[in-house]
Amino acid sequence: MEEQQAIQRLKDDDIGGLEFLVACHQVKAVRTAYLITRDLGLAEDIVQDAFLRAYRSIRGFDSTRPFEPWFMRSVVNASVKTMQRSARQVEVGEDADETIFTELASRVESVESQVESIEVQNQIWDAMQKLSPRQRAVIVQRYFLEMSEAEMAKESGTAVGTVKWMLNAARERLRGLLAERSEG
Amino acid sequence: MNDKRMKNALENIARRGVPENTNLWPNISARLERKSLMMTLRTRPVLLLLTILLALTLLTGVVYAIGKSLGYIPGVGFVEQNAPVRVLAERVSIQRDGITLTMKQAVADSAQTLVMYRVKGVSILRGAAEQQCTEAPALLLENGVRLESTDGYLTNMSGENGVLNFDANFTFPSLPVGVTKVTLIAPCQLPTLTLQLVPAPEGLVLPATEIASTFESSRPLLPTPTLVAGLETPASAVYPTDFPATPTPVPNGSGLYLEKVVELENSYLLVGNFTDAGDLPGLLWGGAAEESIPYEFHVTDRNGKPVSFSFRPDLMPPSGWSNVTYWALEVRKPLDAPVTITLPEIAITIDDTFQFPVDVGANPAVGQTWPLNQTVQVGGYSFLVEGITRTERGYRIKLRSPLSREYAFYDLQLEEYIAKEGYENFYDRKGYFEMQETLVFKDGLPSGALTFTMHIYVETQAGPWTLTWSPPAKP
Numbered sequence A: 001m002e003e004q005q006a007i008q009r010l011k012d013d014d015i016g017g018l019e020f021l022v023a024c025h026q027v028k029a030v031r032t033a034y035l036i037t038r039d040l041g042l043a044e045d046i047v048q049d050a051f052l053r054a055y056r057s058i059r060g061f062d063s064t065r066p067f068e069p070w071f072m073r074s075v076v077n078a079s080v081k082t083m084q085r086s087a088r089q090v091e092v093g094e095d096a097d098e099t100i101f102t103e104l105a106s107r108v109e110s111v112e113s114q115v116e117s118i119e120v121q122n123q124i125w126d127a128m129q130k131l132s133p134r135q136r137a138v139i140v141q142r143y144f145l146e147m148s149e150a151e152m153a154k155e156s157g158t159a160v161g162t163v164k165w166m167l168n169a170a171r172e173r174l175r176g177l178l179a180e181r182s183e184g
Numbered sequence B: 001m002n003d004k005r006m007k008n009a010l011e012n013i014a015r016r017g018v019p020e021n022t023n024l025w026p027n028i029s030a031r032l033e034r035k036s037l038m039m040t041l042r043t044r045p046v047l048l049l050l051t052i053l054l055a056l057t058l059l060t061g062v063v064y065a066i067g068k069s070l071g072y073i074p075g076v077g078f079v080e081q082n083a084p085v086r087v088l089a090e091r092v093s094i095q096r097d098g099i100t101l102t103m104k105q106a107v108a109d110s111a112q113t114l115v116m117y118r119v120k121g122v123s124i125l126r127g128a129a130e131q132q133c134t135e136a137p138a139l140l141l142e143n144g145v146r147l148e149s150t151d152g153y154l155t156n157m158s159g160e161n162g163v164l165n166f167d168a169n170f171t172f173p174s175l176p177v178g179v180t181k182v183t184l185i186a187p188c189q190l191p192t193l194t195l196q197l198v199p200a201p202e203g204l205v206l207p208a209t210e211i212a213s214t215f216e217s218s219r220p221l222l223p224t225p226t227l228v229a230g231l232e233t234p235a236s237a238v239y240p241t242d243f244p245a246t247p248t249p250v251p252n253g254s255g256l257y258l259e260k261v262v263e264l265e266n267s268y269l270l271v272g273n274f275t276d277a278g279d280l281p282g283l284l285w286g287g288a289a290e291e292s293i294p295y296e297f298h299v300t301d302r303n304g305k306p307v308s309f310s311f312r313p314d315l316m317p318p319s320g321w322s323n324v325t326y327w328a329l330e331v332r333k334p335l336d337a338p339v340t341i342t343l344p345e346i347a348i349t350i351d352d353t354f355q356f357p358v359d360v361g362a363n364p365a366v367g368q369t370w371p372l373n374q375t376v377q378v379g380g381y382s383f384l385v386e387g388i389t390r391t392e393r394g395y396r397i398k399l400r401s402p403l404s405r406e407y408a409f410y411d412l413q414l415e416e417y418i419a420k421e422g423y424e425n426f427y428d429r430k431g432y433f434e435m436q437e438t439l440v441f442k443d444g445l446p447s448g449a450l451t452f453t454m455h456i457y458v459e460t461q462a463g464p465w466t467l468t469w470s471p472p473a474k475p
Helices: A003-011 A015-038 A042-058 A067-086 A099-104 A112-129 A135-144 A149-154 A161-184 B004-019 B024-035 B036-043 B043-058 B288-295
Strands: B068-073 B076-081 B086-088 B092-096 B099-108 B112-125 B138-141 B146-148 B149-161 B165-174 B181-185 B194-197 B206-210 B212-217 B255-263 B267-275 B296-299 B309-311 B324-332 B337-345 B346-359 B369-379 B381-390 B394-401 B408-414 B421-429 B430-441 B449-462 B465-470
Touching: A003 A015, A015 A042, A015 A067, A015 A135, A015 B004, A015 B024, A042 B024, A067 A135, A112 A161, A112 B004, A112 B212, A135 A149, A135 A161, A135 B181, A149 B408, A149 B449, A161 B296, B004 B076, B024 B076, B076 B296, B099 B194, B146 B165, B194 B369, B212 B255, B255 B465, B288 B324, B288 B346, B346 B369, B346 B381, B369 B449, B381 B449, B394 B449, B408 B430
Parallel strands: none
Antiparallel strands: B068 B076, B068 B206, B086 B099, B086 B194, B092 B099, B099 B112, B112 B165, B138 B146, B138 B181, B149 B165, B181 B194, B206 B255, B212 B465, B255 B267, B267 B324, B296 B337, B309 B324, B337 B465, B346 B449, B369 B381, B381 B394, B394 B430, B408 B449, B421 B430
16 A cells, blocks of 8 residues: 555545554654653654544645655654653753763663764763753754755744754754763 | 764664564554544534534634533633532652652542642653553542543653653543542552542632633735735645644634633633634644744733733643644633734745756856746745856856745755755845855766756745634623
């Protein structure tokens, strides 16, 4: 079954269409939400809700357009909103317990050949924790979902200047945090 | 750090956190089954007839709510008072392995049972979900009946030094009359907790009445104006025109709708929505709308004077419709009715794509220009595409725009080629804005017959949207 067929089936109230869309998009969607929320359970809840919202609003969806950008917008927005509403800023600041970093690192597989990249990943993961949910979202949209600034502007409903500014601010902050950790 | 390294790092982080065999379908299908009763009701002819009648009523611009006696507990919400309301006798807590659950409130009315608690001390490293802390609790009655939650959400999450704290609000079916003791089957693998309920003390439940009310709404003229005289309106819109599913019928199209009005002693609580019915001349993005629309209202009385009011996001129901944005206001008494609730404007994005085939030949020279001088229109605005120029390492397109950089965005692509990078230059000329979009190629300059694709996005405002409402006359 092609995606457009699945969407049409869903528009015709055939739930099999949704099952197809879930199978196609769930992993990438949960990973996107996870990178923003940092909690697998929350990420799964967010994506489940997003699929249910898609199910309810599919009749308003222009099926000549691809499903993924439309759906991922919903996932990203819901992830940011969830984090903002919950005010969940997990502060791991300068005075934070260093054992957190050690324990996080210890959970990572220690294949020797991957040490460098794993270290880099951990640094990025830790640094991203210090970004705001919105900043994390723009990083995830740009680098994980590989959206262009134009697409990000369109998807977020803001001016492209705002997207550029947010992306730049997030990148600068991330760069600074990574530099701090490298020097430390 | 380059883009690829960042991309790979995020991919690997995500892979480590989210397994490839993730399967959400069982939960999603179970949730859909729970809603199937509602879906069945929706398709019943009688209900359909009622919906049509309601829609006809709305077409006149007036809707009458059905009166209902309610109570209101600040910080909790509305309660129904067909039977005595029972509340938690006192705060109680349970603790294990550093995790503490404190029951803040429990409210049992004739329609439902609400439990509100705070969980503190969940290890971030082990994860809230992995410790089953985000799971819904259950209620166990003394006669052995187990009640499962019908709705719920987590809020006020905060964390520091490796631990996470959050509030949880869960809804259950109503308790039988006379039940004053229930057992909470707690999350986080915590021990069970006995909840003692007592009649709500006097003064806790404020008198509130869902009142009959009327409203009329108005919308601005759409689409947005054309800046350049003599231009024709775009021939067609690519946006959906079918009305999507909404919680209320929207025969008037996109706009403000009032869903509920509750009268308190000193104020009125108004809950409504802005519905994008698919008839806007552009796209209103849900995420941005939810962050702005509920907080941009102003309220005036019959003389146009400002009315004292406050935003009440705690009363906004969660929206299950991506095209519906809820709002909730508390308007103070006394009122010189009717009052007008105004949403000054919404931001919508209109976009279109244009292609420009150009044969640059086998050896285009730096500085060589191919004039286009084509006028394209987006959202009623006119853009003059002047031409394409060969640059040192790529191609530049130049156009004249009536809109400043904040309200227009341009994305240039070259069909069948991927540019290494792109950049833009922007100039404020006398009477227009000049935009130059440049594509840079690393591995050889494309040549011959080329097709440049320009995607233009225009951000524009539509408003004002108003809703006029009067409280019913007192008998």
